[in-house]
Amino acid sequence: MKLVKARLGIMSAVRDYYLTAIAKSVIDELEDEKGLLLEGNNFNHLLFVVDYATWRYQSRDESGAMPRHLQFRLHNLILHAGRSPT
Known part of the structure; x- marks a missing residue:
């Protein structure tokens, strides 16, 4: 959570x-779905997780799709998790 606050530039504990x-x-x-x-x-x-949570916070009042860079990274995480160790 400290990294999310740092990314957003939030210093107080209000949020x-x-x-x-x-x-x-x-x-x-990410884990369940x-x-x-x-x-x-x-x-x-x-x-x-930090970038995704930051985007969620910043776009809380918008109804847009996940940004392409997050979609790309999520896709790569899913692909990597599906690989069997060699």
Whole structure:
């Protein structure tokens, strides 16, 4: 959540509860709906969650589709998760 706040430039704790709820909902969506197993020590996973949560926060009053760069990264995460180890 600190990274989401840093990305948004928020210094106060006023929005912490809301930002935490957004971050948790993003993680739940990725794990429950997309079938990803997120690893806390994987910076690709971490930064995707930060960017996705930031976009969710910034577009909360809009009804647009996910930006192309997030769609591309999500697609790559899903493809990578589906690979069997070699």
